[in-house]
Amino acid sequence: MTTPEHDAVPEHDAVPEHEAVEHTSDVIIVGAGIGGLTAAAALRRAGIGVRVYERATSLRPAGSGLSVMSNAVSALASIGIDLHLDKRGQTIEVFHVLDETGGLIQEQPLKAVTDRLGVPSVCVTRADLQAALLEETDGVPLFLGKAVAGYTVEADGASVRFDDGTVVHGRAVVGADGFNSAIRRQVAGPEESTDSGYVCWLAVVPFARPHLPAGYVGHYWGSGRRVGLIDVGHGRYYWWGTMNMPAERSRHWTGDKEEILLAYDGWADEVCDIIRETPEEAILAVPSHDRPFLEHWGEGPVTLLGDAAHPMLTSLGQGSAMAIEDAVVLSDCLAASPDDPAAAFRAYEDQRRERTRTVVAASRSVSETEQLEDPEERRQRDEGLRAADEPFLAGQLESLLRWPA
Numbered sequence: 001m002t003t004p005e006h007d008a009v010p011e012h013d014a015v016p017e018h019e020a021v022e023h024t025s026d027v028i029i030v031g032a033g034i035g036g037l038t039a040a041a042a043l044r045r046a047g048i049g050v051r052v053y054e055r056a057t058s059l060r061p062a063g064s065g066l067s068v069m070s071n072a073v074s075a076l077a078s079i080g081i082d083l084h085l086d087k088r089g090q091t092i093e094v095f096h097v098l099d100e101t102g103g104l105i106q107e108q109p110l111k112a113v114t115d116r117l118g119v120p121s122v123c124v125t126r127a128d129l130q131a132a133l134l135e136e137t138d139g140v141p142l143f144l145g146k147a148v149a150g151y152t153v154e155a156d157g158a159s160v161r162f163d164d165g166t167v168v169h170g171r172a173v174v175g176a177d178g179f180n181s182a183i184r185r186q187v188a189g190p191e192e193s194t195d196s197g198y199v200c201w202l203a204v205v206p207f208a209r210p211h212l213p214a215g216y217v218g219h220y221w222g223s224g225r226r227v228g229l230i231d232v233g234h235g236r237y238y239w240w241g242t243m244n245m246p247a248e249r250s251r252h253w254t255g256d257k258e259e260i261l262l263a264y265d266g267w268a269d270e271v272c273d274i275i276r277e278t279p280e281e282a283i284l285a286v287p288s289h290d291r292p293f294l295e296h297w298g299e300g301p302v303t304l305l306g307d308a309a310h311p312m313l314t315s316l317g318q319g320s321a322m323a324i325e326d327a328v329v330l331s332d333c334l335a336a337s338p339d340d341p342a343a344a345f346r347a348y349e350d351q352r353r354e355r356t357r358t359v360v361a362a363s364r365s366v367s368e369t370e371q372l373e374d375p376e377e378r379r380q381r382d383e384g385l386r387a388a389d390e391p392f393l394a395g396q397l398e399s400l401l402r403w404p405a
Contacts, residue, residue: 003361007079012054019168021159026051026141027334028160029339030057030169031182034066034126035306035323036176037133038076040140042331044080046159048338051138051170053160055147055177059134061126063282064202065230065238067092068129070119072321074403075121075328083132089124091141093215098383100222102268106385106393113397121231121401123217124202124313125238128321145364148182153300157341171180172254172301172341174330176323179291181308188268188294195247196288196313196367198224200240201260207280220271221382224373227271239315242288244371251287256280287352290364293357297349299343305330318359318400325403355404 027043029036032054043050064140068085076083114121126385148164151173159169175183185191185261196237212218220227226243232238243263245253257280274307297304330348337344372378 001017017402021169023169024362025049026052026170026231027172028053028168029156029176030160031175031177031181031308032056032142033142033176033306033323034133034320034373035308035327036237037130037137038324038327039174039176039330041081041136042079042131042327043334044137044140045081046331047148048331048334050212051146051164051168052137052140052142053146053168054142054144057145058121059130059144061130062284063125063127063200064240065123065125065204065232065286066129066320067121067230068316068324069121069296069317070114070117070401071272071318071319071403072324073122074117074119075321075325075405078403079328079331080370083129083136085122085124085129085132086120088132089122090231090234091120091122092217094213095217096219096236097263098218098220098268099382100211100220100264100267100271102220102270105382106388107207110396110397110401111233111392112390113401117398117401119401119403123238124234125232125236128232132135150186151183151302152179157219158301163291172303172334172345174303174305175298175308178307179398181304183302184294186306186309187296187298187304188346191291193289193291193311195255196290196371197247197250198244198288199250199253200242200286200288200314202238202240202286203278203282204236204238204282205233205274205282206235207239207277208235208275209273212270213239219370220268221378222264222267223375223378224371226370227264227267228378229270229274231358237274239369241275241298242371244373247287252272253285253287255285257283264371266404282370288367290360293360295353298345301345303330303349309352310360312363313367314363315370316359316363320355322359326354328368329405358398360368 028048095110150161157171218229230238333344333348
């Protein structure tokens with residue numbers, strides 16, 4: 001069982017006057033995750049030089065999946081980027097919400113909404129999305145093993161100092177370095193995360209069942225626990241499971257596959273089968289948490305993007321989409337004001353603040369509803385969803401899936 005640990009954020013110091021600084025006119029992106037690579041691709045498309053610095057010593061995506069929803073696909077298309085994700089992954093065709101035995105609670109009208117928008121929502125493995133973005137950013141300088149110690153705002157840009165003692169000065173800095181962002185820590189100061197009250201188990205595995213159609217997404221709701229089964233194409237499924245538990249245990253979960261199987265004993269056959277068929281070493285265990293919404297994302301020619309700016313719970317499947325939207329808006333703003341990165345970044349932040357604030361809050365609200373344990377509260381939740389009419393559900397989905405620009 002693999003339990004990824006969040007990296008500690010290093011303290012930052014002022015750049016010593018005697019230290020050699022590499023100067024570049026490029027924008028410095030800190031972080032080579034989904035948001036950082038998308039920002040690199042978008043900025044290059046806009047004719048802006050960019051370099052990417054990543055603290056990991058190699059790019060090895062975790063064995064999990066994610067959804068690139070229609071709003072993200074539309075955002076990329078608006079700047080001429082097509083990652084051909086429908087060939088790498090699987091377009092969502094069916095989205096069911098079910099109880100733990102597989103009984104249907106609601107069929108979400110997601111396919112009808114995406115058809116009306118004319119843009120698919122696609123589920124892919126994180127590895128496949130990373131590969132697509134690396135192809136799109138081929139030729140962009142990418143430096144690995146570069147953990148950030150801090151940054152310094154200067155008259156003509158900003159400098160970033162790394163733990164290895166190197167310093168690079170650029171025209172601007174974008175912190176896309178994830179949940180434990182070193183750039184965010186300097187912007188906002190020390191912060192506590194907000195625990196969701198449950199652990200998440202994640203895996204990608206070859207899987208098929210005759211009754212599960214192509215493009216299937218199924219969310220199974222139990223008492224204080226859930227499972228998602230997601231077709232990510234090419235005979236593979238991404239599955240995730242959650243179970244309520246105290247934060248001190250969820251953050252450092254050390255159980256085994258038997259505990260997971262026991263948690264879903266008696267659930268729908270496909271749920272139990274996919275867990276049994278997953279090698280124990282392929283299962284990731286991660287805590288589920290977010291942070292209080294940050295009003296100010298930067299200073300001068302420094303800003304934040306994606307999880308560094310607005311980490312969110314996963315219930316709406318919009319984390320990667322919000323990072324992609326961020327990257328497109330940021331590139332548009334900087335292209336419109338290339339000689340004043342500070343003004344461009346404040347414009348970007350103003351455009352993104354309310355959209356991301358809404359999605360962060362909605363993700364936590366949905367998460368709390370889906371993880372209910374009280375039998376009466378669960379009954380009311382399920383009956384309310386069964387009674388919801390299609391126009392209401394479609395309206396909620398469309399507000400998320402329509403690219404605001």
